[in-house]
Amino acid sequence: MFESARLPQKMDKKTFRKLEPELREALLSAQLEVIEKKPFSTIIVVDGLDGAGKGEAVARLYGWMDARHLICNAYGDPMDEARMRPRLWRFWRDLPAKGQTAVVFGSWYQKALRDRIYDKIDDDSFEHELGKIRRFEEMLANEGVLLLKFWFMLPREDQERRLKKIDKKHAARHVLADWAALKNHEKASEVGEKIIVETSRGHAPWFVIPSQDPEFRDAALAQTLAAAMRLKLEDGEAASVAAPPAVGGLTRQTAVDAIDLTAKLKKSDYEKKRTDLQDRLSSISDTKAFSKKGLILVFQGNDAAGKGGAIRRVIRPLDPRIYKVHPISAPTDEEKARPYLWRFWRRVPRQGHIAIFDRSWYERVLVERVEGFAGHDDWLRAYNEINEFEEELTNSDYIVCKFWLAISAEEQLRRFKAREEIAYKQHKITDEDWRNRLKWDQYAVAAGDMVDRTSTHFAPWTLVSSEDKRHARVEVLQTICDRLETEL
Amino acid sequence: MFESARLPQKMDKKTFRKLEPELREALLSAQLEVIEKKPFSTIIVVDGLDGAGKGEAVARLYGWMDARHLICNAYGDPMDEARMRPRLWRFWRDLPAKGQTAVVFGSWYQKALRDRIYDKIDDDSFEHELGKIRRFEEMLANEGVLLLKFWFMLPREDQERRLKKIDKKHAARHVLADWAALKNHEKASEVGEKIIVETSRGHAPWFVIPSQDPEFRDAALAQTLAAAMRLKLEDGEAASVAAPPAVGGLTRQTAVDAIDLTAKLKKSDYEKKRTDLQDRLSSISDTKAFSKKGLILVFQGNDAAGKGGAIRRVIRPLDPRIYKVHPISAPTDEEKARPYLWRFWRRVPRQGHIAIFDRSWYERVLVERVEGFAGHDDWLRAYNEINEFEEELTNSDYIVCKFWLAISAEEQLRRFKAREEIAYKQHKITDEDWRNRLKWDQYAVAAGDMVDRTSTHFAPWTLVSSEDKRHARVEVLQTICDRLETEL
Incomplete structure (x- = not known):
């Protein structure tokens, strides 16, 4: 925190x-x-x-x-x-x-x-x-x-x-x-x-x-x-004071601002490290100890930071029967008719299984906050509710790893443009991405507050520079392997 | 409860x-x-x-x-x-x-x-x-x-x-x-x-x-x-539903309605029993065990039910240095400027001492509810707050005895009239008493709800018929002695 x-x-x-x-x-x-x-x-x-x-x-x-x-x-x-x-x-x-x-x-x-x-x-x-x-x-x-x-x-x-x-x-x-x-x-x-x-x-x-x-x-x-x-x-009569998650008005550097984006990995080093880590992950996921735990991976980050690519490197060594990737976009009607955490609770995996969330419940305090889809009081109480959700998971033998993949605004621009130019990547860039980009600063504040309020000792955030994708992928794999080895 | x-x-x-x-x-x-x-x-x-x-x-x-x-x-x-x-x-x-x-x-x-x-x-x-x-x-x-x-x-x-x-x-x-x-x-x-x-x-x-x-x-x-x-x-948008303490609309008999008012005690029996009980109370209050506990007595009841008289019989055998009687009327300015339980917290006695409340925090759910001095949500949450207050006292080695002294509407009328006729009792009857009497039914519902919601195993209500004052006084003394002997 x-x-x-x-x-x-x-x-x-x-x-x-x-x-x-x-x-x-x-x-x-x-x-x-x-x-x-x-x-x-x-x-x-x-x-x-x-x-x-x-x-x-x-x-x-x-x-x-x-x-x-x-x-x-x-x-x-x-x-x-x-x-x-x-x-x-x-x-x-x-x-x-x-x-x-x-x-x-x-x-x-x-x-x-x-x-x-x-x-x-x-x-x-x-x-x-x-x-x-x-x-x-x-x-x-x-x-x-x-x-x-x-x-x-x-x-x-x-x-x-x-x-x-x-x-x-x-x-x-x-x-x-x-x-x-x-x-x-x-x-x-x-x-x-x-x-x-x-x-x-x-x-x-x-x-x-x-x-x-x-x-x-x-x-x-x-x-x-x-x-x-x-x-x-x-x-006047209102009993509650809204809690500004950050100290309002003062320019305060957030943990997300402070991510060092210079880290890089050479291609040859990358291949070696990635393969080693994937082997490690594969054997951990095969152990008896693992079969008694549930693993929940959360990927958030700037648009075009490479969440999908990182996720693909994580699942490659895994038995497809034990994991599920959940890409999270706008809620369905069924989901909208229930408390917002319902759509995630229903995706909580059985023990011995892995749920990978490409975007997650954190959208409540990111896009829903910034775009006003959730009211002020609603996203504010979400920090507590999310911490309690993750604590409940931890107490029930789940391991929760959360990754924030960060890139600079310039790198994002480069990637957006590249996506527009390459035919098979065009589906990955939409008007919405360009609109979100205009609110870069607001999203940065929301991400900083999110890390401040929801990085707990039981479910810490790992902040990863994704300016160099190879570096990011290795760090994600490394974090998962280390965490699993500590907790199993 | x-x-x-x-x-x-x-x-x-x-x-x-x-x-x-x-x-x-x-x-x-x-x-x-x-x-x-x-x-x-x-x-x-x-x-x-x-x-x-x-x-x-x-x-x-x-x-x-x-x-x-x-x-x-x-x-x-x-x-x-x-x-x-x-x-x-x-x-x-x-x-x-x-x-x-x-x-x-x-x-x-x-x-x-x-x-x-x-x-x-x-x-x-x-x-x-x-x-x-x-x-x-x-x-x-x-x-x-x-x-x-x-x-x-x-x-x-x-x-x-x-x-x-x-x-x-x-x-x-x-x-x-x-x-x-x-x-x-x-x-x-x-x-x-x-x-x-x-x-x-x-x-x-x-x-x-x-x-x-x-x-x-x-x-x-x-x-x-x-x-x-x-x-x-x-x-519409309001998240909270008011909780009707009683099942609304159904004619439900409350514990207060059900008090048997026929109990009577002959004068000679009364003198003997009262003296015995007062002796018992006196010796209990002198014990070492008592010096490590605090005793809190709460008296509520219909107007003219005889709270004062009962309290006088309780304090007679006690060392005046160890008890204090707190008659509770309208809050002072100082009290109004703070949470309503403040005026009672400041009167919590030291261990080994006795605080006697002639009316108490229960006015919140009686007169303040009926007369509208407290808003609906405020008196409603008071049941919880009062239970928590009394639980805190119990956990801190206090014994809380609560008495509801009940009389019939007819008996009240007789006593009101008698007070008006006897010069030295005229100060005890005011226009307000007559006004409250007009709301007899509302007060009865409030008293019934109060007993339903705040009679706990750690601080039970004792419902006492005061139609016959002698009976009431002996029952109050008896309850205090029994309770002290059980708990010390």
Whole structure:
């Protein structure tokens, strides 16, 4: 999840200084209107990795907003009064009134988060806790609270650097950096991902804040907060705030933007590698272990990126009785009459079998989003629904591999033209392809958000440069073989 | 839960025959409109106790509706095709198309239900399963499915009678009644209650169908189904169907209606019993075990039923440092600015202490419902929120006792008049009391629904006749003492 937050998102100081007055004005004007009209209260949950600068970011908010109506509640271990009451009591006690904004450090997620990181509770208990939290937050939202949750994310090496700095700065004051946090970086990230997948809802969204660069971090926080308050003000009674999957407005590089398109493979190397991998795949698919699993391959990518060619290289070594390729185009009438995941559920293979999707349920958050075939709320909730679908598959012994095949706009143009010129390829290029191409940027944003929101540890996306088709085909085969060997 | 479904709800055959044409017309006209316009699909989940006559009731629906568009899906143990796929697969496969109605026997609840009854899974795993079901149903509702769930309820003795009948009827055909079901009657009812509490949502409500009497049962099912389809047809796009807490339109006796008001206690008996019970309460409250628990007493009832007097008898033997009485009237400005449960959370006592609520959070589903201070959706979701609040308290070592003090309308009139005549009691009677009295029937329905929806095994309602105050006071004291002795 949130691969883009792991990229070095940066904002230079000059840009920040230029943006600052605008951010302050947006924040303050929204806050003042809320203070005056008191239509709702705002709760800002702050969580994420230690050392990400959560305190600094909130301190900046204090400088920008009307601090008298911005309450900060920090919860550590419960004191006597709270220990002698139900766990949620202290959070209830401190709920802000309409018109007020409360920042919550050490929220209702902390206990479950820590207990899970340190293996004090198992997965079922953890899910049970998340279920209770979901209902608590649903109640808050129904009561008109604007609930925003921010997860501050930091790659491991940046976390280490920041903790060293804290140690140095506070050495005299006996405030020690939490080095244990670094040791648990992986586990904390994984548990955090689970929390975000399971508790991000339209009415209580999580926003991931890339925190390597303080200016980018603080601008992202301020901008999201201002946008959400403004949206809620304008919706009047609407209980739910739409969750912009990316931090709106800031130019943020997505994981899809960051794909290195220069990788190439010589023809001779390619032949050798491809044949080896196909042999490997063939023998894996013949094992007893494989017969007890299901394999689901998803191919998405830019138009003309070579999905079909890659799929052909995957199926060549396989027994045709054990796989099925499903090219996905517009839904049939029968499919349109049912929930959108129905057409994919009915194609879930038996164990020991392989389903290959040339385009898939991800069209919901790509073409249906961009072309407006799905409403805003509908494609937004699809991220959760898709994650739950793939989790259900994983829990039922399926292996889900997802490939995004990427090419540059120039390479696409070259391939489109070539298709028009070669008679037997003309059927592969339509007016629609040319129309989609005009929306290149919108599709890029949608693809970036998709990877951010649906690359999970149980069903990760593999981003493949397909600028050189040989490279792409080998990487796809390699990924499948590696994944199968790890999981079987 | 659903105390009213345990009462002998009956409909004589003559009434049924008179109602039948109306029910058929309502059902069929709604169904035909759905078939023609195809605005949504309808899924009817049928569950509940074995022997309750689920099959018979659905058979009657078939007779009344257009059977060609009414699909029946019955799931037993999964067959090969399904066993080799994720558990939800077969339910997905069979989802009805828009315009169709599907009846589901042996739904997605069955596995979790049975596993929990037979202790194959613990509470955490059970909650985890219910959480997944909640999200599955939320998705269905978001995709425009009308999802209605019916729980067929039967008291133990009726279940036994029905099973005997089945045995007799089918002896020659080797269809045996499921006698194990009877053995597990209590456990099945408890697990069923949990399912209903946790998965009844505005968009996927459970309706409890009292099933002792076949005519009442079938009329209740048909009427609810027709009403829900009609409602959804008229709301157009609205994804949620309001859940009528009682079966609308049918005259159903509630548990509150059924309170026996004749109980009386002689003055001399009263003095003795009261003193004994107060002594018992005093010593219990002095124990070490008690100091580790919190006690929460809730008093609701008809106006002038004698809540204050009963509370005074409870506190008399107690150390004033360990209890607090909270008379609840209109919320303050501070309270109005926050979620409605806030004013009660802030009054949750420390462990070893007692909070006594003279009126409580239940006003949400009583006066706020009847007087329209809370919107329809708001008081409807309050049943869930209140159950979750009380479950949280129970899980945090609190004991929650709830009393409904009932008097007849005539007795109330006598007391109102007496209050007006006695100078020092005049402050206890206001114009509002007289106004509320005019809505006696509406308050009775609200109280009945409240008991049906919030009497849980962890926080049951005690329904007390207060027609004779002495009887009421002793019963309140007795219930508290018994409960404390059981739980400490």
